[in-house]
Amino acid sequence: KQQDQERPRMESKEAAAAAQAEEDLLRDFERILHDDPLIDEVGFLHPTQFHSLLVDSTDKSTSQYFWCVDHKLAVSSSILPDLYRAARRAHSNATLNPSSSPSASDAALIMTHSKALLILCADLLTAWNSRKMVLSTNFNLSHLKDELRLCALILSYSPKNESTWSHRRWVIKNLAQHLQDMPELIDKESLLVKDMAEKSKMNYRAWRHRCWLIPYMKTKQVLDELNKSKKWAELHVADNCSFHYRRSLLLALLDGAANREDSLICQSEAYLMWKEELRWNETLIRRYQGRESLWNHRRFLSQWWVQHLLSCEETSLSNESLADLFLSQEIHLLSDCLGAPGDEFGETRVQVELAALYILWISEATSSFTNPS
Amino acid sequence: MKITALVVLKPSAGGAGGSSSSGGQGSEALVLANATDVSHFGFFQRGAAREFIVFVARTVAQRTQPGQRQSVQHEEYKVHSHNRNGLCVVAFMDDHYPVRSAFSLLNKVLDEYQKAFGDAWKAATADSTQEWPFLMEALTKFQDPAEADKLTKIQRDLDETKIILHKTIENVLQRGERLDSLVEKSSDLSAASQFISKLQRALSFSLHIV
Numbered sequence: 001k002q003q004d005q006e007r008p009r010m011e012s013k014e015a016a017a018a019a020q021a022e023e024d025l026l027r028d029f030e031r032i033l034h035d036d037p038l039i040d041e042v043g044f045l046h047p048t049q050f051h052s053l054l055v056d057s058t059d060k061s062t063s064q065y066f067w068c069v070d071h072k073l074a075v076s077s078s079i080l081p082d083l084y085r086a087a088r089r090a091h092s093n094a095t096l097n098p099s100s101s102p103s104a105s106d107a108a109l110i111m112t113h114s115k116a117l118l119i120l121c122a123d124l125l126t127a128w129n130s131r132k133m134v135l136s137t138n139f140n141l142s143h144l145k146d147e148l149r150l151c152a153l154i155l156s157y158s159p160k161n162e163s164t165w166s167h168r169r170w171v172i173k174n175l176a177q178h179l180q181d182m183p184e185l186i187d188k189e190s191l192l193v194k195d196m197a198e199k200s201k202m203n204y205r206a207w208r209h210r211c212w213l214i215p216y217m218k219t220k221q222v223l224d225e226l227n228k229s230k231k232w233a234e235l236h237v238a239d240n241c242s243f244h245y246r247r248s249l250l251l252a253l254l255d256g257a258a259n260r261e262d263s264l265i266c267q268s269e270a271y272l273m274w275k276e277e278l279r280w281n282e283t284l285i286r287r288y289q290g291r292e293s294l295w296n297h298r299r300f301l302s303q304w305w306v307q308h309l310l311s312c313e314e315t316s317l318s319n320e321s322l323a324d325l326f327l328s329q330e331i332h333l334l335s336d337c338l339g340a341p342g343d344e345f346g347e348t349r350v351q352v353e354l355a356a357l358y359i360l361w362i363s364e365a366t367s368s369f370t371n372p373s
Numbered sequence: 374m375k376i377t378a379l380v381v382l383k384p385s386a387g388g389a390g391g392s393s394s395s396g397g398q399g400s401e402a403l404v405l406a407n408a409t410d411v412s413h414f415g416f417f418q419r420g421a422a423r424e425f426i427v428f429v430a431r432t433v434a435q436r437t438q439p440g441q442r443q444s445v446q447h448e449e450y451k452v453h454s455h456n457r458n459g460l461c462v463v464a465f466m467d468d469h470y471p472v473r474s475a476f477s478l479l480n481k482v483l484d485e486y487q488k489a490f491g492d493a494w495k496a497a498t499a500d501s502t503q504e505w506p507f508l509m510e511a512l513t514k515f516q517d518p519a520e521a522d523k524l525t526k527i528q529r530d531l532d533e534t535k536i537i538l539h540k541t542i543e544n545v546l547q548r549g550e551r552l553d554s555l556v557e558k559s560s561d562l563s564a565a566s567q568f569i570s571k572l573q574r575a576l577s578f579s580l581h582i583v
Binding site: 236 | 374413414415416417418421449468469471516517518519522563564565568569
């Protein structure tokens with residue numbers, strides 16, 4: 001009977017020891033995060049890889065599970081489950097009695113524990129929301145900038161994480177209400193997306209974030225962005241997202257032409273941009289065979305262009321149809337594609353298919369403009 | 374378009390297959406010059422990435438015969454290799470870099486290497502640690518394939534040369550060779566990198582079953 005009584009006591013002692021070990025891990029983790037607020041990259045390494053990091057390191061750090069040098073943090077994946085459990089527990093305890101105006105010490109605890117938790121698992125919306133609650137109590141510029149840094153840190157290893165991008169937008173909306181120099185902030189965001197896109201291809205969420213910034217831009221910045229993002233798009237012709245971004249910028253120009261005080265400037269800029277974009281797109285189509293994103297972009301450009309030319313003709317005195325002229329140039333492009341010599345990579349064949357589809361599409365689109373039924 | 378690496382190598386005369394880079398029967402190609410840009414990898418993956426690049430470059434170069442041009446699809450890279458009279462250049466480019474432009478660049482690298490170092494490479498018996506600034510500059514300059522296209526004076530020459538395509542790196546290997554054993558024997562890959570390689574292959578194997 002005594003043995004029966006002892007067993008649960010032994011088990012609860014073991015459980016208590018395990019919980020203590022987990023809390024120690026969390027404390028170490030949070031201390032490292034606190035000591036270096038400029039950490040910009042985290043890696044979760046398999047113990048084999050982590051071990052070689054420790055061996056190579058000149059600075060014999062005291063922890064056997066964490067390594068932090070030059071703002072780069074490595075965590076051994078062997079302790080992740082324990083660390084996560086501890087962070088989850090700590091965060092739950094801190095948010096037991098949610099308040100719209102927590103005390104300073106409560107707020108600090110929430111922020112510390114949620115930060116640790118989110119770095120381990122960025123999808124926990126509860127954790128993100130607890131941060132929003134604390135940040136909403138009053139406007140604090142440096143705290144909001146810290147928030148941007150935390151998002152950038154998580155994105156460094158989880159570049160497609162929607163919860164993080166979403167939280168980042170919440171922060172920017174807050175900043176927009178109080179900041180004067182939005183253009184600078186937008187510039188930095190655009191640059192961040194560009195760097196992310198370089199490291200993770202076809203990152204729809206990053207590019208969508210960049211598109212989300214467009215309504216905050218004035219005409220001048222829209223034009224700047226078109227110019228600045230051109231080279232990148234040229235060097236990443238398979239990445240449809242960057243062309244989608246350009247389309248959004250061009251549409252913003254058109255919107256400006258319709259709705260804003262500087263509408264005349266917008267309109268003439270839009271016309272010039274469009275013409276240049278068509279020319280540039282053709283150069284790329286000829287250089288990179290069989291790239292669907294280039295042809296998609298051309299459809300978008302041609303559609304508006306043809307409509308624009310047709311509406312010009314209504315007021316024009318000349319007999320020559322500019323729209324017809326444009327279309328015959330497009331057919332010329334098609335025949336060049338058809339005539340290109342075959343290659344063993346099959347790219348010419350794809351190019352021919354895409355060109356043919358494009359011509360079919362545009363002739364249908366044009367006839368629907370001229371004969372709306 | 375990304376050029377991740379340009380490597381100049383001297384394939385060993387003894388034929389393919391082997392472990393060390395210090396010559397002898399069944400050895401692998403020697404590295405004469407290496408320019409690598411792994412900045413787009415996460416900080417903690419860069420070391421392993423560099424190691425893999427050297428390993429793949431050696432493996433492909435050793436299996437590119439004199440006069441041969443070949444392109445291998447390896448994950449999201451195309452690895453292009455050209456062996457001209459025993460001197461081999463291997464380039465790691467992303468999937469969308471036009472293949473013909475890639476080989477124009479390889480030609481240029483070979484020309485420049487011979488201009489800079491003459492025939493000294495023929496006597497090489499070990500990896501060279503000599504710096505060659507041109508190679509690193511080329512990585513940046515020729516990111517835009519349009520620059521590489523300017524190099525080809527006579528397009529017809531390049532159009533007529535045959536380029537062998539391989540869908541996987543296993544297809545480059547000789548009969549009886551297995552990538553796993555090459556990985557294990559390679560002195561280029563640290564224990565950690567070998568482990569990662571095994572893990573990757575185990576994962577892709579299980580994906581194929583599904």
